[in-house]
Amino acid sequence: MQGHYNIWIVLLSFAIAVMASYSALNLAGKITRSSGRTRTIWLIAGSVVMGMGVWSMHFVGMLAYHMDTTVTYDTTTTILSSLGSILASFIAFRITARSQSSPLRYALGGLIMGCGIVAMHYAGMSAMRMPGEITYDVPLWLLSAFIALAASYAALYLFHKLRYSPDFTLWKLISAIVMGIAICGMHYTGMAAAKFTSSGEIHHAMGSGEPQFFLLFGVTVSTFFILAVSWGAVFFDRHVLEKMAYYDQLTNLPNRHDLQRFFNEKNDRLTQGAFLFIDLDRFKMINDTLGHDVGDMLLQQVADRLRLCVTDGEMIFRLGGDEFLVVARTPEITVLEQLAHNLLNQIKQAYFIEAHELYVTCSIGISHAPFHGVDRSSLLKAADTAMYAAKVDGKNRFRIFDEEMSRNQIRKLVLEKDMRKAMVHGEFTIMYQPKWDTGSDQLSGMEALMRWQHPELGSVSPSEFIAVAEETGMIIPMTRWMLQEVCKQNKYWQENDNIHTCISVNMSIRIFESQLLFEMVDEALRISGLPGHYLELEITESIAKSDVNDIIEQLRSIRDLAVKVSLDDFGTGYSSLGTLDELPVDTLKIDQIFIHKSAQLSKQAIISNIIAIAKNLNLEVVAEGVETQDQIDILQSRGCHVMQGFYYSKPMSAQDMTAWLEQKQQAVTV
Structure with missing residues (x-):
């Protein structure tokens, strides 16, 4: 009794294997990049997609072989066979899904996943119900097991290498095809190892004449599940997780993580352009006195004004707190200066929040690629340094980074x-x-x-x-x-x-x-x-x-x-x-400052008023910075007698102070 393969169903089984591999590759990156409960969700999804994909491919491959005998399947054993593949995939992913994994972990994960696939395959074979018995050719059986282990190791290795790849790349497709070939190779090698014995004759016994409805239904559901999980993961990642991970929830601006992604897409280099680092002045005081709700609404309005200042070639990021960053593509210094002026003018306009009329300014630091660096860290550091210099110079202004700032920052x-x-x-x-x-x-x-x-x-x-x-x-x-x-x-x-x-x-x-x-x-x-x-x-x-x-x-x-x-x-x-x-x-x-300019009549008037305030409040008064006899005369004439300054002595060590006091005492005695 000799059977034959239906080539179209064979190709379908290969397509399912490639689809499952590609979907699992997509989910692998999400497993590595996530943590906590989200990581567990992606682990389960990836394991189910991989396990169900291999299981679907296996039974489609079983259906591809037709014989002149009736073959049925034990429902319980068939269902349980899929669990072995899913569980093994989960354990293997759990072991290897980290940013850095050793070859030993890959080997252990590949061994577990390979054993799970072998167990799934031969458990599925044992679910067959037909006249006769199934025996196996040992060399072919061992070869199928070896292929399963090698394919599992390769799959985990590819998962790791392609974990940061975009949703579609040519390498990811090629890898999925290679994995599909390996999975199908294991399956059809395992099927070739099986021998069917009936009435004293040995036949190749793979498949059934009339497939059972529940098996077709199970394979169809599994295939649709793989597609649903894959498409759902892409949709969820793009429209939900990406929004949460790469956008600031308060201002709806791209955040620091999106800035990192922006540089990853450019191989961590910005060869032409500029960073404008923006920090609000006096924001903490507004936040502390009027409350965080008012502070949040102020930040939202600031973000809206920043959007009005930028063009299509510029991007705005909120780095955190009251810090924003504008990435400009232009290399022209004059254009950057004009952009900085526009930002300063927009932000300093009045804000009307609830019953409050608020005024806030900002300080801006500018770093320019490639002169101040090309990587994200160097440009951010230079822009931050320039922003700090703007604050030191009086705030509500911008500064362009230079080497003097760098030296000051290094010294600090x-x-x-x-x-x-x-x-x-x-x-x-x-x-x-x-x-x-x-x-x-x-x-x-x-x-x-x-x-x-x-x-x-x-x-x-x-x-x-x-x-x-x-x-x-x-x-x-x-x-x-x-x-x-x-x-x-x-x-x-x-x-x-x-x-x-x-x-x-x-x-x-x-x-x-x-x-x-x-x-x-x-x-x-x-x-x-x-x-x-x-x-x-x-x-x-x-x-x-x-x-x-x-x-x-x-x-x-x-x-x-x-x-x-x-x-x-x-x-x-x-x-x-x-x-x-x-x-x-x-x-x-x-x-x-008043003492040094005490020759001015206006400063003398201030000095007189300070002395009068002190006397009226029964306070002592001390003049500091006294350096000349004229200053002493002015202070004494207005009633201030206790003085401190270089006229009497510069700051001294304790030993020098002791000697100085001894000299003073001797001078008084004489």
């Missing part, structure tokens, strides 16, 4: 890195500048000032490293250390040199924000044993404007320790005179 990074070990290596020192009472001609107090002697860069300006310390938060441990050292030194002077004076230490806004002020001051006084009235904290008006009620509460808490407070740089900050009487301060310090 070096300072930030080395600052963390500077305290350990003893690179920070404390200098003391005296405050002199011209009325009694004696020391009235001192101000402690931190200095940094960098082992390679030399002396670093306080205005430079203090700003870095505040940005990084290092100012908190630095201030804690300084308070303890100053209190110890003051205690030493009292016990050994009979110097009893108050020393002031500058406080950063970061100390108040940390809510550690009382703890740090109390700790320094306890460790040193210094009475609190010998310590003074200097704050600036910019600190007082941050959160007046919180600042007042924290300053009142240290009043319990008898610590004094002075308001530095008075007249140059933003504090309101209406709250000055509420601040628990003991001293006003006249900023040196």
